[in-house]
Amino acid sequence: AHNYMKYNRWTDIEAWVSSITSGNPALISRSTLGKTYEGRSMHLIKIGKNTGSTKPAIFIDCGIHAREWISPAFCQWFVQEAVSTYGSDSQMTSLLDQMDVFVLPVFNVDGYEHTWKSDRMWRKTRSRKSGSSCIGADPNRNFNAGWCTLGASSNPCSDTYCGSSMESEIEVQNVANFIRKNKSIIKAYLTIHSYSQLLLFPYSYKYDQAKDHAELMSVAESASEALRSLYGTRYTSGPGATTIYPAAGGSDDWAYDLGVKYSFTFELRDTGHYGFLLPESQIKPTCEETMLAVKYIAAHVQKNL
Ligand code: 0X9
Ligand code: ZN
Ligand code: ZN
Numbered sequence: 001a002h003n004y005m006k007y008n009r010w011t012d013i014e015a016w017v018s019s020i021t022s023g024n025p026a027l028i029s030r031s032t033l034g035k036t037y038e039g040r041s042m043h044l045i046k047i048g049k050n051t052g053s054t055k056p057a058i059f060i061d062c063g064i065h066a067r068e069w070i071s072p073a074f075c076q077w078f079v080q081e082a083v084s085t086y087g088s089d090s091q092m093t094s095l096l097d098q099m100d101v102f103v104l105p106v107f108n109v110d111g112y113e114h115t116w117k118s119d120r121m122w123r124k125t126r127s128r129k130s131g132s133s134c135i136g137a138d139p140n141r142n143f144n145a146g147w148c149t150l151g152a153s154s155n156p157c158s159d160t161y162c163g164s165s166m167e168s169e170i171e172v173q174n175v176a177n178f179i180r181k182n183k184s185i186i187k188a189y190l191t192i193h194s195y196s197q198l199l200l201f202p203y204s205y206k207y208d209q210a211k212d213h214a215e216l217m218s219v220a221e222s223a224s225e226a227l228r229s230l231y232g233t234r235y236t237s238g239p240g241a242t243t244i245y246p247a248a249g250g251s252d253d254w255a256y257d258l259g260v261k262y263s264f265t266f267e268l269r270d271t272g273h274y275g276f277l278l279p280e281s282q283i284k285p286t287c288e289e290t291m292l293a294v295k296y297i298a299a300h301v302q303k304n305l
Contacts, residue, residue: 004077004287006280007069010040010113013105016076017043024083026050027096034174037127038110042174047082048100056305058188058298059179059260061104064139064251066111066122067276068194070268070286075105075192077287078294095298098305099187108139108171121276123159125169132156137163140193141247142172143254146205151247162249172251179255188262188301189255190294195275196244196267197235199224199293202256204240205248212261213239219300220264223293230289233269240265262301266290 002008002016021030027049033042048055062075082101085092095101106112110126124136134157141152141162148154148162155161167173179186201216203209210216220237227235236243240252244267256263269278269286278286 004073004080005283007073007283008076009116010106010109013072013076014041014043017045017105020079020083021045027083027086028079033104033178034170036108036110037125037170040109040113042107042109042171043105044178045079045103045105046100047079047103048096049086051097054185055098055100056187057100057102057182057185058190058301059102059104059186060190060192060294061107061175061251062192063106063108063112064191065193066108066115066124067120069115069276070194070278070283071192072106072112073283074268074287074290075103077283078291079103079105081287081291091295091299095295095302098302099298101298104175107175110171111136124161125171127169130156130164134161137161137169138249139169139172140251141249142167142169143176143249143251145250145253145257146248149248150205151245152249160247166249175251176254179258179260183258183260186260187305188264188297189252189260190264190266190297191251192266192268192290194268194278195270195272197233197269197271198244198265198267199235199237200240200243200252200265200267201237202239202253202263204244204246204250205253207241207246210239210256216262216264219262219297223296226296227289227293230292231285233289235293262297264297266293
């Protein structure tokens with residue numbers, strides 16, 4: 001059964017998508033971005049008050065990397081927090097009145113299921129091709145942003161394999177197609193990973209400073225400060241290339257170059273003690289503190305619509 005304080009299996013997440021949607025018809029609607037390589041549906045949740053006209057939107061995805069279990073847990077938490085604080089929390093109310101938030105609870109569903117069934121440390125998709133016996137590509141190396149030039153591998157057996165071509169992974173195509181189609185309304189792109197406690201922004205595929213560097217840095221610093229105010233968790237902010245490592249083909253750089261100015265990658269708890277195996281007891285504090293950073297960014301986006 002689904003539980004916000006536990007890591008949930010895909011079937012429980014799917015059932016949760018149905019129940020939270022049908023339980024909040026005034027605030028939530030759902031769609032499907034397409035199917036994964038293994039044929040699972042990529043459910044997308046839209047949260048926002050229906051105004052009868054098209055609203056500007058924020059896109060959030062979780063679970064690009066299969067083993068980063070705290071990430072899908074955060075997307076589920078975000079949706080629940082949004083519906084349960086709409087009408088009482090003035091910021092959430094104003095956000096959902098003015099904007100829609102698209103939440104993709106699990107991007108790499110096939111990989112996520114694989115981490116439950118066979119290999120807890122699996123990172124990539126589960127696609128097969130190329131005449132190699134190795135499986136999958138790194139979805140965060142598969143976007144069209146300096147594809148496979150830096151910090152990515154062309155070896156299909158590597159954990160950072162960039163894929164046989166850009167957008168070779170169907171999950172990447174599905175997300176990229178949705179964002180391309182909705183680029184006029186998508187004002188922010190947030191992608192949730194773990195771990196390292198970082199708040200990153202473009203670029204990662206090159207060392208050039210993004211044209212919005214100063215604003216993104218200031219938003220990231222303030223969002224990290226908001227996050228830290230709850231339990232003292234320290235985040236480092238900066239451009240990916242110099243803050244974590246140079247790596248091309250990431251979704252954040254791709255969205256930014258498409259024109260989505262507020263493009264951020266979160267690396268949630270911790271700094272390596274548990275790493276990807278973050279205990280379930282940390283789901284609640286991690287999600288609560290991350291909400292503050294996400295809400296800070298959302299407020300900044302709203303202010304600059
Ligand atoms: O390497 C990644 O894809 C991310 N780190 S993780 O440990 N979760 O794998 C960082 C992504 C930063 N952004 C880009 N490289 N574009
Ligand atoms: Zn990741
Ligand atoms: Zn809460």
